[in-house]
Amino acid sequence: MQLVSRKSRLKGRVSIPASKSHTIRAVAIASLADGESVIRNPLWSGDTKAGVRCYRALGAEIDTADAHAWKVKGTAGRIVPPEQTIDVLNSGTTLRVAMGSAALAEPGPATTFTGDEQIQTRSVGPLMQSLGDLGARCESLKHNEKAPVRVWGRLKGGRTSIAAVTSQYLSSLLLCTPLAADDTDIDITLLNEPGYVQMTLDWLDKQGIQYQNDAMRHFHVRGGQSYKPFDLPVPADFSSATFFLCGAALFGDEVTLAELDFSDSQPDKAVVDYLRQMGADITAAENGITVKGGSLRGVTLDMNATPDALPAMAVTAAFAEGTTRLVNVAQARTKETDRIKCMAEELQKLGARVEELPDGLVVHHSKLRAVHLDGRSDHRIVMALSLAAMGLDEPCTIETAEAMKVTFPEFVSLMRALGADMETRG
Secondary structure, three states: OOOEEOOOOOEEEEEEOHHHHHHHHHHHHHHHHOOOEEEOOOOOOOOHHHHHHHHHOOOOOOOOOOEEEEEOOOOOOOOOOOOOOOOOOOOHHHHHHHHHHOOOOOOOOOEEEEEOOOHHHOOOOOHHHHHHHHEEEEOOOOOEEEEOEEEEEOOOOOOEEEEOOOOHHHHHHHHHHOOOOOOEEEEEEEOOOOOOHHHHHHHHOOOOOOOEEEEOEEEEEEEOOOOOEEEOOOEEOOOHHHHHHHHHHHHHHEEEEOOOOOOOOOOOHHHHHHHHHHHOEEEEEEOEEEEEEOOOOOOEEOOOHHHHHHHHHHHHOOOOOOOOEEEOOHHHHHHOOHHHHHHHHHHOHHHOOOEEEOEEEEOOOOOOOOOOOOOOHHHHHHHHHHHHHHOOOOEEEEEEEHHHOOOOOHHHHHHHHOOOEEEEEE
């Protein structure tokens, strides 16, 4: 599928869809709980569909007939490994979180996970090691610390240390260890994206899970606990909002983003601060965030907490006066793609002056030209590149646009509602 994007001005109000990360956490906890939960206003996308299919395979009964209120009858933590391999599609969150859940099964049959081509390039080695330290068994079928991977129970508890190059490793451990028989101690030697761990802790707090947190350097989690059923809404997704924030800051007359809750722990809410540092006109009101387009200036941004925002911020930087440095985000190389390398190459096609750093990008203000672009089958790269075309006199065609369905199937329709001139083909 192609996405064709043209010169545009944005104006109006848009409601941001629900958070992918929260939806998958809600599905996991509801599936491990004892009783029936209701997940209100969830996101239905490729990644969340993978999460639902995965936890159904692990024994939960999940009714998604009502798109606004999923009903989940949990397993009470009693996981039965399925005979069939679980395909997590493109969802790294589902893979990592579900590996921890699968480790709760009684000793015996294993649960096997696989995923698409991108998933099979992403490491789960540190998580495998920690689950092994805590009593489970894990095996990479290709012996490369990546999927396909097989997981046996039973998780007992104990002590482990982990370098959380991705926060998903630590979130997985925090979600499964309360259901282990014994207490667990986790030493964290490296932690990227701590905001996503805080999202997980917020869910544990709502569940009354007992743990001790020493500044995210060490966790002590009491074993023998359980999850209880809940009835809660899913907050709007700041990661999805990033594209509207950046698009409006560059090409907006006046755009209001509704449904965003700044009390939520999602790290990508920092994009509002990034854009303000660049000079964007952003005001917060009771009915949402209002952004007015204008000239932006280059700044230096530490993006360690927000790797998902890198593609959109890199495009924004190309239109900002001066030079922008996006740094301390080396883990962006290990997402669906090497987002640092891919964004440097695609921006260079557009005529941008870009320098690739080991841990980020240096982007200079550039005069861009319309060209044929490759979204690299990465949903965030596809959507970010569509923003660049809004500032050009000729349209850009972006390949692999089907990747948007992974997290944001409504992207084009919501952008069009604000006045964006874009369409999909094929």
